Amino acid sequence: MVGASLAVALKDSGMSIAIIEAFAWKSQQQPSFDDRSIALSYGSKKILAAMSLWPEIASRCQAIKTIHVSDKGYLGVTRLRHDEENVEALGYVIENRIMGEVLQAQLQSMPHVDVLMPATVSEVNQSAETVTLTVDHDSGSYQLQASLLVAADGAMSRVREMVGIAHRKSDYQQSAVIANVSLEKNHDSVAYERFTESGPLAFLPMTMGADNKPRCSVVWTIKREDEASLMQLDDAAFLQQLQQRFGYRLGRLVKTGVRNIYPLALTEAEQLVKDRVVVIGNAAHGLHPVSGQGFNLALRDVALLAEKIQQHGVSNPARWLNDYAMLRQKDMKRVFRFTDTLVKLFSNNFMPLAHARAAGLMMVDCLPSLRHLLAKQSMGLVGKMSRLMRGVSL
Ligand SMILES: Cc1cc2nc3c(=O)[nH]c(=O)nc-3n(C[C@H](O)[C@H](O)[C@H](O)COP(=O)(O)OP(=O)(O)OC[C@H]3O[C@@H](n4cnc5c(N)ncnc54)[C@H](O)[C@@H]3O)c2cc1C
Numbered sequence: 001m002v003g004a005s006l007a008v009a010l011k012d013s014g015m016s017i018a019i020i021e022a023f024a025w026k027s028q029q030q031p032s033f034d035d036r037s038i039a040l041s042y043g044s045k046k047i048l049a050a051m052s053l054w055p056e057i058a059s060r061c062q063a064i065k066t067i068h069v070s071d072k073g074y075l076g077v078t079r080l081r082h083d084e085e086n087v088e089a090l091g092y093v094i095e096n097r098i099m100g101e102v103l104q105a106q107l108q109s110m111p112h113v114d115v116l117m118p119a120t121v122s123e124v125n126q127s128a129e130t131v132t133l134t135v136d137h138d139s140g141s142y143q144l145q146a147s148l149l150v151a152a153d154g155a156m157s158r159v160r161e162m163v164g165i166a167h168r169k170s171d172y173q174q175s176a177v178i179a180n181v182s183l184e185k186n187h188d189s190v191a192y193e194r195f196t197e198s199g200p201l202a203f204l205p206m207t208m209g210a211d212n213k214p215r216c217s218v219v220w221t222i223k224r225e226d227e228a229s230l231m232q233l234d235d236a237a238f239l240q241q242l243q244q245r246f247g248y249r250l251g252r253l254v255k256t257g258v259r260n261i262y263p264l265a266l267t268e269a270e271q272l273v274k275d276r277v278v279v280i281g282n283a284a285h286g287l288h289p290v291s292g293q294g295f296n297l298a299l300r301d302v303a304l305l306a307e308k309i310q311q312h313g314v315s316n317p318a319r320w321l322n323d324y325a326m327l328r329q330k331d332m333k334r335v336f337r338f339t340d341t342l343v344k345l346f347s348n349n350f351m352p353l354a355h356a357r358a359a360g361l362m363m364v365d366c367l368p369s370l371r372h373l374l375a376k377q378s379m380g381l382v383g384k385m386s387r388l389m390r391g392v393s394l
Pocket of ligand 1: 001002003020021022023030031032033036037038039040119120121122152153154155157158159176178219262280281282283289291292293294295296297298
């Protein structure tokens with residue numbers, strides 16, 4: 001998702017680009033364009049609009065007008081509203097597969113982009129002038145030379161490892177179960193983030209299902225040890241447990257689609273650049289899905305990297321790569337702190353902390369300035385704004 005987005009952001013650069021991807025677009029094993037949905041922040045919408053992608057996305061995504069935050073078993077609740085922030089929506093929910101279709105259509109219309117798939121990178125060698133990759137695919141191996149290599153190969157990045165960039169990993173001992181659930185009541189464009197003792201539970205509003213029923217994309221964080229028991233339940237028992245956790249704000253939960261599970265960890269590359277290699281997206285930062293920040297952060301990597309490439313070219317990236325890395329580190333650290341604090345603060349049942357949390361949520365609800373700060377972080381409108389983030393095309 002992130003590598004393809006970067007190539008699309010560079011569509012007017014005239015630069016010769018090769019995308020190397022391990023799975024075919026529609027493969028069931030494709031890890032980016034799977035059954036998940038993504039909550040795009042308002043800031044990401046601006047980036048995608050400046051990349052001329054928004055018209056394709058707008059009719060296929062669901063706006064989030066309100067974010068409702070609550071803590072199961074406690075009174076505190078806060079609501080972030082689009083009208084208070086003077087925006088038409090705080091964010092948008094789109095299915096990953098649809099995002100894949102939009103990106104694929106763009107790439108196919110770009111004559112200077114070669115998409116090599118299914119193919120993998122098995123070796124990387126760098127010299128002062130070039131990066132040489134060994135690419136393996138069905139009909140054998142060949143070598144490819146480039147001025148710049150962007151590793152967008154996910155949290156387990158092989159490229160990051162091959163070029164000797166270390167990474168830190170901290171396991172949350174939690175997993176996220178995702179499923180699309182049909183609802184009795186309309187979601188009215190509200191996204192729910194409910195903190196429970198096992199971790200956060202999100203209901204993201206989706207467009208109507210094929211059966212014309214309202215639906216939500218559910219991201220349910222559970223303790224790692226509960227994985228097997230929850231995944232083994234039949235649909236009715238699963239919905240019953242989910243209903244018990246979430247309550248009846250959306251009426252009865254009527255039907256569930258396929259369930260998938262993701263182990264959750266915080267991963268951080270110790271360097272974002274090394275000679276002629278840049279790591280972006282999950283290869284640079286793997287996050288907990290609480291408050292849906294991962295892809296939004298990655299799109300900000302894409303926005304700044306595309307701007308630097310367009311401005312300075314790739315023949316001598318040493319001139320600008322450190323500046324890029326410094327700016328992106330700041331944003332990354334801020335998002336790490338935000339998500340990690342939320343996970344740790346809200347997955348703790350220590351009584352005084354739970355009461356302080358409830359009081360904190362009530363306080364946020366009463367103080368517009370605090371709500372505004374929280375909304376700005378959720379909308380991805382923080383830090384130094386690149387051109388695309390400001391809605392200006394490259
Ligand atoms: C449950 C869950 C919910 C989420 N919800 C949100 C949300 O609401 N909002 C949000 O902003 N973010 C969300 N995220 C985060 C988001 O999914 C990720 O940030 C995003 O998928 C990262 O994309 P990526 O392209 O960097 O990595 P990946 O999606 O992992 O893609 C990596 C790609 O590299 C390919 N690849 C790997 N190795 C090689 C190789 N050696 N050679 C060639 N190709 C290779 C893979 O096949 C894959 O296509 C969520 C994450 C989870 C787990």
